[in-house]
Amino acid sequence: MNDKYALPELPYAYDALEPHIDEKIMRLHHDEHxxxxxxxxxxxxxxxxxxxxxxxxxxxxxxxxxxSFNLSGHILHSIFWESLSPTGGGTPSGAFAEALAHDFGSVDSAIGEFSAAAKNVEDSGWGMLVYDHLPTSCS
Structure with a gap:
């Protein structure tokens, strides 16, 4: 077998997210986990x-x-690293905020539901907000 999965490099320095996530945690989570x-x-x-x-x-x-377990862990972590940014954060705005308000009632309601769902994922606490073009209810 020649093709193997590989650990992606972080798109920023290990200490770039301090003080929110320190370098030691980033190295442990990326390099080992x-x-x-x-x-x-x-x-x-x-x-x-x-x-x-x-x-x-x-x-x-x-x-x-x-x-399945390990590949999904690899893929989710790869997305995770790309989702973090030293200049990121804040409240959603624009079309994204409008979509959240439309689908969840408000941005705060969306954040509350998403946080509750992620906290209740068995054994991981992972949550990912994705778009599905299908309606959430059948009429």
Whole structure:
């Protein structure tokens, strides 16, 4: 297997988010935690390649589970690093704020619902706001 997942470089210095997130936490979370997801995804992918070569799939369920878990951790962290910025933050505005107000009643309501949902994610606290073109209710 030649293709492997790789840890992306941070788009800013490790200390760029201080005082909100310090350099030590950034290094730990990026270099060790995120790297663990990359290593786990690559290991599971290697096992899957071997299974396919041998035609033996008795351990497919745990390998696919490990691949799914670690690859999603890698992808979410990659998005996470790109979402942070030393010059970011603040209250949403413009078309984004209008969409939040339309769909959630207000920006504050959207933030409250999103925060509650993220805090209640089993074992991770991850939350991601994404757009889905389908309506939220069927009529």
């Amino acid at each position: 995120h790297q663990g997801y990359v290593d786990g995804a690559n290991s599971a992918l290697s096992q899957l390649v071997e299974m396919r070569k041998e035609g033996t799939f008795d351990q497919i369920k745990p390998v696919k589970r490990d691949l």
